[in-house]
Amino acid sequence: MNPASPSLPSPPTIDTRSTTDPHPPAPRLHAPPLILEPLTADQAEPMFEVLSERSLYAYLDDEPPASVAALREVYRRRERGRSPDGSELWFNWLLTLPDAGWVGFVQASMTDPQSCWIGYLLSSAVQGRGHATRAVARMVAHLRSHHGAERLLASVERANRPSIALLERLEFSLASPEEHAMHGLGPTEQLYVRFLAR
Numbered sequence: 001m002n003p004a005s006p007s008l009p010s011p012p013t014i015d016t017r018s019t020t021d022p023h024p025p026a027p028r029l030h031a032p033p034l035i036l037e038p039l040t041a042d043q044a045e046p047m048f049e050v051l052s053e054r055s056l057y058a059y060l061d062d063e064p065p066a067s068v069a070a071l072r073e074v075y076r077r078r079e080r081g082r083s084p085d086g087s088e089l090w091f092n093w094l095l096t097l098p099d100a101g102w103v104g105f106v107q108a109s110m111t112d113p114q115s116c117w118i119g120y121l122l123s124s125a126v127q128g129r130g131h132a133t134r135a136v137a138r139m140v141a142h143l144r145s146h147h148g149a150e151r152l153l154a155s156v157e158r159a160n161r162p163s164i165a166l167l168e169r170l171e172f173s174l175a176s177p178e179e180h181a182m183h184g185l186g187p188t189e190q191l192y193v194r195f196l197a198r
């Protein structure tokens, strides 16, 4: 997920409480047959195996987690729901399927309604059935209805066809060269944008 924010005029930040307060936990969401569980540090153990699948990182900057303990530490930070300086709200849901258990995640990072970066990952065992599309669509609906998200952004490697197909299914479009240039993306990355009607 790219945390950069665009230089469009933006409304004030969405949450006015102290920037050191944790953000209230996100609710559980449903996108049948998927359940989107709000991330907690306790889920590091079952998620470690899911996230250890090396092929999932072919187009990501990330690496598989080094250990359950390292993942738990990452999750402990993420479950606070906002960045340490308070400027970004963090949304993280882990995906479960009734007959397959933990299978992936969807996430978003929002500095203001015009700047909501999304990310997603799904275990290869359950790919190709629309689950990731359904999960991202459900997250987007929640971000729009409960947090006023107006513009979604996703950076994706040009060669990551499954991810681009997902974005296109969800009505994202390729950003203009000017907008792309604003975000300091790498030469092989593409920026996709979707505006949400109010």
Ligand SMILES: CC(C)(COP(=O)(O)OP(=O)(O)OC[C@H]1O[C@@H](n2cnc3c(N)ncnc32)[C@H](O)[C@@H]1OP(=O)(O)O)[C@@H](O)C(=O)NCCC(=O)NCCS
Residues within 6 Å of the ligand: 055, 056, 057, 059, 060, 119, 120, 121, 122, 123, 126, 127, 128, 129, 130, 131, 132, 133, 134, 154, 155, 156, 157, 160, 162, 163, 165, 166, 169
């Ligand atoms: C990106 C990623 C989540 C896409 O997974 P996916 O399984 O292709 O996506 P979906 O779950 O939405 O499934 C789409 C497939 O299901 C099919 N499908 C079946 N029913 C569907 C439905 N109701 N709705 C949408 N698609 C459906 C589609 O036709 C498509 O199959 P196809 O590729 O053969 O055409 C996955 O490749 C991944 O986790 N990659 C590694 C992490 C990553 O790169 N993340 C993105 C970073 S930018």
